[in-house]
Amino acid sequence: MFNYFLRSLSATLSYLWSGWGAIASLLLFCAAWELAGLYYGSLILPGPVETLKQLGTLFDQGELLPELLISARRALYGLLLALAAGTFLGMLAGFSVTASILSRPLVTLFLGMPPIAWLVLAMLWFGLGDATPVFTVFIACLPIVFAGAMQGTRTLDNQLKAVADVYGLPPLMRLTDVYLPHLASYVFPAWITALGTSWKVVVMAELLSSSDGVGAALAVTRAQLDTSGTLAWVVAVLAALLATEYLLLEPIKRHVERWRQEENA
Template sequence: MKNIHLPIIVAVLFLSGWHAVVRMSGSDIFPTPWEVVLGLAELIQKGVLLKYIVASLFRVTWGFLLAILIGVPFGLLLGWYRPLAAAFNPMIQIFRPISPIAWIPVAILWFGITDVSPIFLIFLASVFPITVSSMAAVQNMQPVYVRAARNFGLNNRQLFQKVIFPACLPQILTGLRIALGIAWLVVVAAEMIAVNSGLGYLIIDARNAGKRYDLVVAGMVMIGLIGLILDIAVRRLEKFDEVRWGYANKD
């Protein structure tokens, strides 16, 4: 991996600064990096860490996949059929700014303290960015693609399958990347309130159980690392030939 030494240097400087600030402050509550490592080791030894990571990823996976299955086709239709966009866009713009966190009481009322509640919240957090990015991708598509396809006699189904979707895929992937980051944020917040497992629950439970801030920060570290891995995974999709053409090449 190119320039791996630069992130390592930044990480070392950050951890050194963190350790120095904690020591100089004389705090016996906020942990040092090494204490966080020991906290992670404790969670691994108890078999809790993997269990909570799997629970969080399970909820994000289902909520995010449902958002893709609904948001991408619906966004493409809205972008292609202007009367449909005129009908639905105002409602989308009303619901889109509402924080998914505001839906937590409603989710608990409808689904109770179950996995369905955070999945529903993740779906809400993801579906609007995905829909809007898919719609914008169609609207920003070069008209020459459509004219060329029409000249070759493609029908509407073939046009969507062979021209519109491939042309929109780079911008759709950008929307998916943004939506996935939002989904990961929301699942952590939802798990602090709506369920009794997952990394969000780990943080709030560690704070309540004797103020174990080493475990609190350990949970935060795992959230950040998994978020980084998820972002890298989505960016890997941009390397495929079907998508790469839509991005500017920068050396």
Template sequence: MTAVSHTGPARRSSRAWAVAGVALLLLGWQLSAMVMGPLLMASPLETARAIPRLLASAHFWNDAGDSLLRIAIGVSGGCAIGFVLGVLAAHSPRLRGLLEPIRWLLMSIPPVVVVVLAMLWFGLGSAMVIFMTVVMMVPGMYVNTVKGMQQVDRELIEMTRVYRFGWWHRLRHLYLPAMTAPLTAALLIATCGGVRLVVMAEVLGAESGAGFALANARSTFDSAQLYAWIVLILLLVAALEFLLLQPLQRRLGQWREGSRA
């Protein structure tokens, strides 16, 4: 009972400190804008005024739609490939050894190098951005999947063999519930990282998207629009985390408990 009674105050205290952290960031932003000047950094108020103008423009929705489509395809494709390869590699030491150099290479190479190579192979546009995002998403999901499957209790695995579980039932009722925590954490990291990768690739070599709009605002020294785009990208990441990923994590947690029962 004591632990339950302290949950409410602790949560309120955490939220209060989060609000204080946001206020501290806004204060630092305002002071930096005052020191650098409006040409280099728009103030929070100027950025807030630029956001409605940006939302009312036609090109915003075209650029935002292109970026969202690239994020959805790149992140989902990369995570799906990484998960499937991780499941297969966890059951096959030979495949795991074969994929290890590729995994190390993809996790070691800087993303900007992949962007440059993708620009040479695919040119400018969505194909380049999606390819780069998929390639950079695969290793993280692959590693988390392999590690999660290797940590499953061996006695439970033997039990599924005794009861002659098929591969699908073994995956659904044993491996997936046991890997809920690492997979949801990997999905959260992949989604946030995917947004950053897509925007970076669009800045370097795309003809549309949020990154392309950022590059245009930088070239015209429109700092208010530049920071308005940055704020909207941060809000997108926050929306993906709090409205999609965290509810999904809670749902998977409930499913995990149900599978255990």
């Protein structure tokens, strides 16, 4: 037990320590940005300090959080729908050879379809409400999750199935001890990709179809030629994405997949 504790502790510390590398890389990027900002002037490309100040103003005026929450809610609804439907359908397709052969070209087709095309369709179908961004997020994330779940199910090891047979694992234990851990290692990366996609797509959808949310706010700053405002919103979106990925999903992934060699090496 103590051993286990030590191992988790050292894993956590090494994860946090690896954060320094990430921070250094981000700061280096900011330096380059500052340099470019000085060269082009603040009308074209405001530097990071000015952008952060603008971000602070947005926060003080009480605009930032409500708009972020609206966008987050839409992205989350679409994402959750896609995760549920995509994982379930992907597993179903993975269990049958015919279904996976049939669905492979469809996945390619759906992945290749630009989200903006879906958005136009969604605007025609659902009008200018919440449903349009939610649907666009859903349909953009669905093939990613579906492909991951199908791949995971298809690659289930026959050798491990034989082990489950020989040792007489009951059906529920097969699921929890053999199928799901394997599936998770395929589905989880797909979920994280889908999360990134959902944020990008929701902002795009709002830009064209909504009167609130981060995308709509971006549309306003564009109309006012407010470059620093635009960058401030972009930074807000990216910060939210990085925070969910590195503070929430990555630690979960590390815990779930601590048996993997490659990832933690």
